[in-house]
Amino acid sequence: MMNQIRLQEPSADLHDSFMQCTAEWNGVDQDGASMFFAEKYGWDLANPRDFGLWVQLLKDLANPDFAPLPGFVSQSTLWVVENEQYLGAVSLRHELGNDYLKEVGGHIGYGIRPSARRRGLAKLALAGALEQARDLGLPRVLITCNDSNIGSARTIESCAGVLEGIRPHNEVGPLFGVQGDVRRYWITLK
Template identity: 85%
Template sequence: MSQIELREPTVDLHQSFMQSTAEWNGVDQDGASMFFADKYGWDLADPAHFALWVQLLKDLATPDFTPLPGFVLQSTLWVVENEQYLGAVSLRHELGNDYLKEVGGHIGYGIRPSARRRGLAKLALAGSLEQARALGMPKVMITCNDSNIGSAKTIESCGGVLESIKPRSVVGPLFGCPDDVRRYWITLD
């Protein structure tokens, strides 16, 4: 029987995470915060570096941890089914830089290509919204590329209200966005 859950990152899923990485064809996995490994020069294929990165993801959720300059505290959950990594969602605790305020938002998520179209993105987003509520956040901003219809539907199904669509001509030169960016807000009860 299939068991899908949201859980903290763990070194136990190293091999499965690397299999997921291969499915993304060289693109960082949305929501997984792999850019932190790049910042520290860690190769996630190396189990020791993977362990350092997993610990950093856990530390970033701790209120007394100081992230690198330009970054913010965040909580990360992994979508796991029968000990297989399927995706990630990260909740940034604040919009602490211009990128997050304009196009990054509070929440980023991604599901590995072989696991899509099963409602897992909605599960991940809903779990992240519960974390935001627990942190006392009154509302969160979530964004997606205008062409990503699946992500837009996921956000809307979780209560997202479209605020605006930022044109690529504006956000591309500033933040390297390849598409127009849809900006949604979800008010938390």
């Protein structure tokens, strides 16, 4: 059987696969997956019911008529799936609506499960989010990564990211709890 890799909206049907992926991250929230929303609502993602509520919230956040929690912004989320296995996620924030996003978070966050890296999946995810940004009419997007994350920097650069600069840890860390220096890229959308 040929591998069927695709980007799709979040699905409660992928609960088991998502939890297997979560175990690979060794207790660290998956980049791009927006797991912090589950914590904000008090949901346990290991519980299928709570997982379903979280998936629905991710879908709702893409709806312009849906009001996110105070301090958060509308966003679109895509999952990277191969043969019904969850491999990662990418989230596109529709605006830079708070200081954290303006300085550190940017418009787009993505992450690929450790066992599925080095296959071009991050580039696929980022390209999908850039297409969504174009559809929303965003003229350009900010994408950041840790200065030490060479793979992410290369992914962003391969999608036409232009380095604005590197923010030293001592400028952003104390404000936002960031570990390490932050690379800031802009991608102009045509």
